Amino acid sequence: MLLKCNKTIPERAKHFVVKGSCTPTPGGGCPVASNVQTTPGDMTERGCTYAGCRGVVGGPVKDVIQLTHGPIGCSFYSWGYRPHLADSDFHIKYSFTTDLEESNIVFGGEQKLLQSIIEAAEEFPEAKGVFVYNTCAPALIGDDGKDIAKIAQxxxxxxxxxxxxxxxxxxxxxxGHHVGNETIFKELVGSVEPEGDFSRSINIVGDYNIKHDIRTFEPLFEALGVRIITRFTGNVSVDEIKIMHKAALNVIHCARSATYIADMMKDKYGTPYIHVTLWGIKHMSDALRATAQFFGLEDRAEQVIEAQVAKIMPQINHYRSRLAGKKVFIYQGGPRAWHWPQLLRELGMDVIAAATTFGHEEDYDKIYENVGDGTLIFDNPNALEIEEVLTTYQPDLFISGNKERYIAYKMGTPFVNGHTYDTGPYAGFSGMVNFARDIDRAINAPVWKLVQKKARPVPGWNGNRNETSMAEAF
Amino acid sequence: MTVTTTPKATVTRQERVVAINPTRTCAPIGAMLATYGVHGALTINHGSQGCATYPRHQITRHTREPCEVATTSLSENAAVYGGKENLLIALKNVYERFHPTMITVCTTCLSETIGDDIPAIIGEFQENFPEISIPIVDVNTPSYVGTHITGFDNFLEVLAKSLVRRGRKPNNKINIVPGWVNPGDIRELKAMMHEMEVAAIFLTDYSETLDGGFYSEKPHFPKGGTTLEEIEDSSNSMALFALQKHVGGKAASIYDRRYGVPSHVLPMPIGLENTDQFLSKVTEVTGKEVPESIEMDRARLLDAMVDAHMYVTDMKVALFGDPDILEGLVRFTAELGLRPRYVVTATDSKQWADDMMKLAEELDLDTEFMMKTDLHELHKRVKAEPVDFLIGHSKGKFIATDENIPLIRVGFPIEDRFGYHRKAIVGYRGAMYLVEEIVNAFLSQKTVVSNTIMDMRDLEGCTLTNGSGNGHGHEKMSEMVKEA
Incomplete structure (x- = not known):
């Protein structure tokens, strides 16, 4: 399917399908081209491997020095913008960098890296380790950062x-997620053998504790009688990562960014894993049931679920009555685009378009399973595509990230930040109420009536879209 | 490490190698921001995708506006074989899909290190597509040289060299190069020029493009920005005013030498004295007098400074950010009777060091000017010798929170508050706003009954400091309180 804005880049067509009018793949989904090179200059929203590793997987580890080996920008931009919270804030408050300069690019940055690690460790003796993230420049000049890390250690x-x-x-x-998983697994997991009984313990894998998501569900697992040893990597200490191989079960939340480590643990330690979703009423209930089943604790699960659902349903019903029938365009990094259609259905809403920034084939298969016929499914959207979908599909709500929020606003589309949440947390049963309340606030805010009635055209513009200064996009 | 010193003030440079909480980012964002000030222009960042996505996300968090920057999406292949193909494709795609008025190609660590010849690639593109006649400029912005302001400064240099058309038809305008400021600052400068009936070309002007309105139909490109025609015509202006030495200074000398446009590089017009200097220069060049409306603003500012002095005199302040904003703020805070105790910039500039020492001597300051220094170093200083408040961007909030002192938000980025990109700190009205922010930050920490502070420590403190003027009142005051 080719959007109008893509007529000069027809290769984008294979990244789009409409459910119901495509031939399903053996995987059961629709063939959406994904996880391939971006078309240069298409105004993608994608980031880089460093962002996936430093920003998503490594960054939440709360008691290590987060040191970027590179010029200044990478560390500045990855400093404190993602609310992957913990019960301490060292990892959010401080960003460290070797701050490579021209002379280092010419003569190498290894000595600067070594000195930086030593200085940072002296400056913060309470830190439990150092995570060093490589960037483009030192990789190109051939710094052997791994060797330096060994010396520094x-x-x-x-x-x-x-x-x-x-x-x-x-x-x-x-x-970057993959690199993060693999490196942490190889370097840390299993490096300590603790004593004790771990027969009823789990790891939560692929939750980054955005706005304290974990607080919504950790007590529920505890109520089952299951202990969480390690959260990979939200609100986690390096010591907890070292012993994560002791868990009896890995419970994977973000399949895209963290199945890697569960696979590696399965191979090396035989740790079984289950895929769950920790957002939404049905998903959260299923997650508790599946975990309980593994340990033979089904009865407790039902008690916990019943109590929690009873607690939130009056509020969910209230919001459902205000949101039923609304249409949603959801565009997330990866799995949220298939995790959340169910949540939206629980609020009476329907997904009419779904996209991801970096999803792979499995993610698109899952989206396909989770949305209705006629839904547009597409990969790695760019700015013009987002505008065109907002214009032609006219969703009542757009769920995406900070960068896209203001495009939606300028087009008069209500918006909720699915990446870092507007309020949050959104996980668990209690988070579902926050999610519903934020959506209600977005969709039913009086400001949209005001702009519909009162907004005026750009002054001095005759409305001719072909005018050079307001060149026509599609 | 001490660089220079007077009896009271010093310029130092950080000795620690590892940067912890830097007060600077890298060059590409500067070129992107400056490009936003040209109507209908777009930037292609030639590098890894993060090098476009991170900066535009940062600009969006500051302005709460859409910010589009294209990337050539370089990957391993490009690292080995060069990024030429990607750049050629990106140029075509950006042109065909967006129809920009101009394209800025800015580089990154990656494209600079692999040595892509950007002018040659652009040349090849223009040969392949002779029908595409828009200007395509290239700006060197490797992350490992300078700071974010370097990218802005480099863009302005390229603008001066390649977008200006030599001309001989005086246009009766002046050029203003505001530097790295907020949309609100540019609007304030425009308002002042409007009141003075002086026509000005702003190089560049993102006051509307990054602080736009809500319109019943979203225009393809945001309204506003300096047009290419204005930039071409800027060689015909009667003078150029660069209001930041480190952002626009190089362009100013090009206008001077190449186009014969007399160029004045002035301290940023923050506070009374610097605004006086700017406006009197404008009067001198244009013959247009400062009108009554601006005179009244000036008088109101003085009046407010008088009203404020019993609250703020001798309070110690730490400032951090970009060098030219700091130069303006140091003079302004001193005018107001504050003691700038630490002044931190990430920029390493001899000119800045020299200018600061002159300022310190003239104003009798006991300031430590800290070049190429990070916020962690400032935090350690503030812990060792506390200050009453901080002035700088949002990244200083961790110090403010830990030390329980107010942070007056000025500069870039301000992401944890709403609307600061609209605030002007330049001109008399900008200074008025700063006076109010400072006094209100102080009052918000006190118990105030009617308009009187009910805080015995500070009442005592006022008695002690009054008249002494040596600025040590606060330490003495706290000692007295402890003894009592």
């Missing part, structure tokens, strides 16, 4: 973990 007596996550590797943030 001996000098400071704490783990120094080197991530090969230079931005130009891969096609999106997604490779």
């Amino acid at each position: 001996e000098k400071i007596g704490k783990p120094v973990v080197f991530f090969r996550c230079e931005g130009f590797a891969g096609v999106s943030q997604s490779l």
